[in-house]
Amino acid sequence: MSALEAYTPRLHTALTTSSTTGNALRMLLAWAAATAVLAARTLRLSLSLPTINVVRAAPSRNRLPAYLARATAIAAVITQAGIAVTGSVVRVTGSGLGCPTWPRCFPGSLVPQPHPEVATVHQWIEFGNRLLTGLVGLVGLACLVVAVAVRPRRWRLVSLAATMPLGVVVQAVLGGVTVLTGLTWWTVAVHFLVSMVLVWLAVLLVAAFTEGDAPPRWHLPGPLRGLLYTATTVLAALLVAGTLVTSAGPHAGNTATPRLTVSVPALTQLHADLLVGFLGLLVGLGFALRAAGRVPARTWRRYLVLVCVVLAQGTLGVVQYLAGVPEVLVSLHVLGAASVVVVMAALWTSCRVRDDLFAVTVGSARPLASAGTG
Numbered sequence: 001m002s003a004l005e006a007y008t009p010r011l012h013t014a015l016t017t018s019s020t021t022g023n024a025l026r027m028l029l030a031w032a033a034a035t036a037v038l039a040a041r042t043l044r045l046s047l048s049l050p051t052i053n054v055v056r057a058a059p060s061r062n063r064l065p066a067y068l069a070r071a072t073a074i075a076a077v078i079t080q081a082g083i084a085v086t087g088s089v090v091r092v093t094g095s096g097l098g099c100p101t102w103p104r105c106f107p108g109s110l111v112p113q114p115h116p117e118v119a120t121v122h123q124w125i126e127f128g129n130r131l132l133t134g135l136v137g138l139v140g141l142a143c144l145v146v147a148v149a150v151r152p153r154r155w156r157l158v159s160l161a162a163t164m165p166l167g168v169v170v171q172a173v174l175g176g177v178t179v180l181t182g183l184t185w186w187t188v189a190v191h192f193l194v195s196m197v198l199v200w201l202a203v204l205l206v207a208a209f210t211e212g213d214a215p216p217r218w219h220l221p222g223p224l225r226g227l228l229y230t231a232t233t234v235l236a237a238l239l240v241a242g243t244l245v246t247s248a249g250p251h252a253g254n255t256a257t258p259r260l261t262v263s264v265p266a267l268t269q270l271h272a273d274l275l276v277g278f279l280g281l282l283v284g285l286g287f288a289l290r291a292a293g294r295v296p297a298r299t300w301r302r303y304l305v306l307v308c309v310v311l312a313q314g315t316l317g318v319v320q321y322l323a324g325v326p327e328v329l330v331s332l333h334v335l336g337a338a339s340v341v342v343v344m345a346a347l348w349t350s351c352r353v354r355d356d357l358f359a360v361t362v363g364s365a366r367p368l369a370s371a372g373t374g
């Protein structure tokens with residue numbers, strides 16, 4: 001007598017006769033056996049392979065077309081960069097104290113007023129820049145609304161989008177501090193640098209609308225990533241040095257504003273040296289990317305655009321310095337600085353992928369480079 005017959009005589013009878021119940025039971029057992037084998041193999045595979053085990057995102061219930069979400073984020077990049085340029089126009093036209101109070105333009109008035117000591121044109125240039133802040137804020141809010149509307153809810157996307165309106169609030173306060181401290185050089189510098197951070201975050205937001213939330217997997221091997229981080233740090237130093245040149249230079253935003261008392265040629269030399277360092281790192285990165293091979297085409301395209309923008313910006317910097325910093329070139333140089341930040345951030349986002357997946361459940365992300373898919 002078999003074990004099955006001994007313990008479950010009724011089941012044994014059903015299985016050994018050709019009744020309907022017997023056939024159904026045989027099919028059920030076969031299905032259970034197949035499932036058990038599959039489960040065991042899957043378990044063995046998942047234990048032996050250190051891959052990302054993922055849960056697919058729930059089907060999207062978004063009502064907003066993807067292109068609209070992306071367009072909102074691109075509008076944030078343009079407005080965040082644009083207000084840095086219009087801010088420089090305020091400075092080079094000497095309109096910094098066109099509205100001498102904040103948040104009102106004049107005591108008791110939100111808008112410009114005829115005034116014997118403040119030229120109307122300066123008032124309107126400064127006031128126009130304040131109005132633009134409202135537009136930047138609205139675009140930032142739109143980004144947040146769109147990000148919150150995305151289903152399933154994506155916290156990284158929402159957090160990135162939230163930095164847009166929050167950044168505008170921070171900038172409005174910093175702008176107020178700048179006016180109330182009489183355009184002190186370091187307040188102007190901080191105001192500009194925060195703008196550049198917001199431009200960087202806006203570019204990350206554009207990418208976030210089209211990528212997933214899984215941890216980033218880099219196309220670049222570790223040492224190349226190190227090169228990218230170093231180049232980004234040197235770019236940050238280059239921007240800071242630029243603001244120091246401005247702080248010591250003639251374009252204060254108001255004739256009565258005290259300047260940073262450091263020699264302009266010395267600061268410009270430091271600024272230019274950092275550019276040489278930055279370019280050197282970019283050239284090194286280019287050769288390293290070539291040597292690493294299998295770099296996505298869009299990373300290459302962005303790398304080449306970055307090199308061209310940096311060369312153009314460097315040339316513009318030299319020309320404006322030799323020409324005695326004419327107003328138009330100074331504002332163009334600020335536009336160039338924002339463009340360098342945009343392309344550098346775009347290059348950064350193209351060097352890694354975030355999978356279009358909802359959650360990572362088991363194991364850790366393998367870098368693309370080490371996975372050999374770079």
Ligand code: HEM
Nearest residue numbers: 239242243245246249251272310313314317318321325337
């Ligand atoms: C990628 C290259 C460069 C970047 C990203 C860059 C960026 C900047 C930035 C952010 C500022 C400050 C803008 C402000 O505070 O409003 C600045 C100012 C300045 N830069 Fe550059 N710069 C670059 C190359 C150069 C070069 C090669 C020179 C010349 C040797 C140069 C000359 C100047 C001068 C003279 C100023 C002061 C303008 C003023 O008086 O407001 N720049 N730069």
